[in-house]
Amino acid sequence: xxxxxxxxxxxxxxxxxxxxxxxxxxxxxxxxxxxxxxxxxxxxxxxxxxxxxxxxxxxxxxxxxxxxxxxxxxxxxxxxxxxxxxxxxxxxxxxxxxxxxxxxxxxxxxxxxxxxxx
Amino acid sequence: xxxxxxxxxxxxxxxxxxxxxxxxxxxxxxxxxxxxxxxxxxxxxxxxxxxxxxxxxxxxxxxxxxxxxxxxxxxxxxxxxxxxxxxxxxxxxxxxxxxxxxxxxxxxxxxxxxxxxx
Amino acid sequence: xxxxxxxxxxxxxxxxxxxxxxxxxxxxxxxxxxxxxxxxxxxxxxxxxxxxxxxxxxxxxxxxxxxxxxxxxxxxxxxxxxxxxxxxxxxxxxxxxxxxxxxxxxxxxxxxxxxxxx
Amino acid sequence: xxxxxxxxxxxxxxxxxxxxxxxxxxxxxxxxxxxxxxxxxxxxxxxxxxxxxxxxxxxxxxxxxxxxxxxxxxxxxxxxxxxxxxxxxxxxxxxxxxxxxxxxxxxxxxxxxxxxxx
Numbered sequence: 001x002x003x004x005x006x007x008x009x010x011x012x013x014x015x016x017x018x019x020x021x022x023x024x025x026x027x028x029x030x031x032x033x034x035x036x037x038x039x040x041x042x043x044x045x046x047x048x049x050x051x052x053x054x055x056x057x058x059x060x061x062x063x064x065x066x067x068x069x070x071x072x073x074x075x076x077x078x079x080x081x082x083x084x085x086x087x088x089x090x091x092x093x094x095x096x097x098x099x100x101x102x103x104x105x106x107x108x109x110x111x112x113x114x115x116x117x118x
Numbered sequence: 119x120x121x122x123x124x125x126x127x128x129x130x131x132x133x134x135x136x137x138x139x140x141x142x143x144x145x146x147x148x149x150x151x152x153x154x155x156x157x158x159x160x161x162x163x164x165x166x167x168x169x170x171x172x173x174x175x176x177x178x179x180x181x182x183x184x185x186x187x188x189x190x191x192x193x194x195x196x197x198x199x200x201x202x203x204x205x206x207x208x209x210x211x212x213x214x215x216x217x218x219x220x221x222x223x224x225x226x227x228x229x230x231x232x233x234x235x236x
Numbered sequence: 237x238x239x240x241x242x243x244x245x246x247x248x249x250x251x252x253x254x255x256x257x258x259x260x261x262x263x264x265x266x267x268x269x270x271x272x273x274x275x276x277x278x279x280x281x282x283x284x285x286x287x288x289x290x291x292x293x294x295x296x297x298x299x300x301x302x303x304x305x306x307x308x309x310x311x312x313x314x315x316x317x318x319x320x321x322x323x324x325x326x327x328x329x330x331x332x333x334x335x336x337x338x339x340x341x342x343x344x345x346x347x348x349x350x351x352x353x354x
Numbered sequence: 355x356x357x358x359x360x361x362x363x364x365x366x367x368x369x370x371x372x373x374x375x376x377x378x379x380x381x382x383x384x385x386x387x388x389x390x391x392x393x394x395x396x397x398x399x400x401x402x403x404x405x406x407x408x409x410x411x412x413x414x415x416x417x418x419x420x421x422x423x424x425x426x427x428x429x430x431x432x433x434x435x436x437x438x439x440x441x442x443x444x445x446x447x448x449x450x451x452x453x454x455x456x457x458x459x460x461x462x463x464x465x466x467x468x469x470x471x472x
Contacts, residue, residue: 002121003206010213018220019227023282026183027162027170030155031281031381033190034388037148037155038274044145045267046259049402052145056201065144066203070212072151073194073205076187083174085184087191088121094188095128102136109137141400149263149399152270156392163385164377167284238357239442246449254456255463262419263398263406266391269426273384273391280381288381292437301380302439305430306448308387309441312427319410321420323427324357330424331364338372345373 004088008081011074026083033075040068122206126199129192144201151193158186240324244317247310262319269311276304358442362435365428380437387429394422 001009015021043065044052056062080087119127133139161183162170174180198205237245251257279301280288292298316323355363369375397419398406410416434441 004121007206007209007213010210014213014217017222018225020225022227025167025170026173027165027167027385028281030159030162030170031277031385031388034152034155034159034385035274035278035281037152038271038277041148041152041267041274042271044148045264045271047145049143049145052143052148053200055144056203065201066208067212069194069198069201069203070205070208073198073209074212076191076194077209080187080191082171083183083187085174085187087188088125090184090188091125091191091195092128094185094192095125095132099132104135107136107138109140145267146399149267149270149395152267153392153396153399156389156395159385159392160389163382163389240357243442243445243449246446250449250453253458254461256461258463261403261406262409263401263403266395266398266406270388270391270395273388277384277388280384283381285379285381288379288384289436291380292439301437302444303448305434305437305439306441306444309430309434309445310448312423312430313445316423316427319419319423321410321423323424324361326420326424327361327427327431328364330421330428331361331368335368340371343372343374345376 002088004077007074008077011078012081015078024078024082026079029075029079029082033072033079036068036071036075040065040072043068120206122195125192125195129196130199133196142196142200144197147193147197147200151190151197154186154189154193158183158190161186238324240313243310244313247314248317251314260314260318262315265311265315265318269308269315272304272307272311276301276308279304356442358431361428362431365432366435369432378432378436380433383429383433383436387426387433390422390425390429394419394426397422 015024043055043061047055055065077087079085133142161173161179165173173183195205197203251260279291279297283291291301313323369378397409397415401409409419431441
């Protein structure tokens, strides 16, 4: 069992023990994921790019960022499990598609022409 | 090397080959993550909960959802790598904290009292 | 002066009195807007569509929704002011463009073909 | 009739003519609002703060930002109308609450202590 499969199993058990499966439709989980992403954004909204790069050196802010990113990740894993999506496989497929779309020579050093990474 | 470490390495190489490291501040990556989450939301916004649960049976919509969730996941992995956060470890820690906060007996079957999962 | 102009003036004064103009770049304000939108989403995430339609009948939840939507609106107004965008005018232009794009006869009763309203 | 009331009326007619009222639950509209906010974010994600401040000078990017912000605003107005919320009034109430919470002397020049504007 991979580390993501193990986590997905734990999340499923967590939901089952609380009878929360009824709330975990893909629609609702996508909303919860977006809500957590909003909380993560809020940690960075007033920071300069340089301040954002040093955020983990600030104990309190660093802890909040770690916890918020964990929340986002938990919902990504739970949503993928509910939808039957293999996260690792689809991520590698998407990355390969991006590599074809944004060939290194054409897009070097510019984020203007197209959104990097996706 | 775990499956997430491998993916993080690929993403780092992808960014380096295009000289995109300069754009990948935590602030910018959090924004990109939120942008992709918005695209994922858009797939579910007009669906009933039941329709959302069956979305993978629709070939075209299913493919889009898989690709959007992959994009979200890629940014989660990239952001964690840039911040030096161990995703799997922080996810398990958050899940354990949630288990203490939402004990199964008190929160069974209700999502009203508190937000499930986080 | 219209009601939105008045509100924009108040927001500008509010920021100036706290010397917060330095933080109110369009990039940062867009992030803050998204963060507030995430808080609004969180109010609806576990509700059925029917429960969401009755949310204002619940005093506490209704107050939170009113406050969160106000926050979202405040950032929309502030961001438009900073960018020099006439909100009312651009909204009417967008609505007219949508009316041409989604003609009533072709799109009646279906949200599948295309995202309604935009 | 105020400018927002007029816009809300137009949006209502637009939805009615397409029989889209059935899709416009508060839950769905909040999702659509978040989806549009994500598109707005995407316009700013790779820009420096300074570049974001000059975005309207770029004809194409400026047009996209104007259109995306209009979309966000349209959903704010539509959601408020469906919920029976007076946007202008609740915005002024929220702003007054913020003025009490963030008194100018304590919060001058710092966005670290607390999130400005809300």
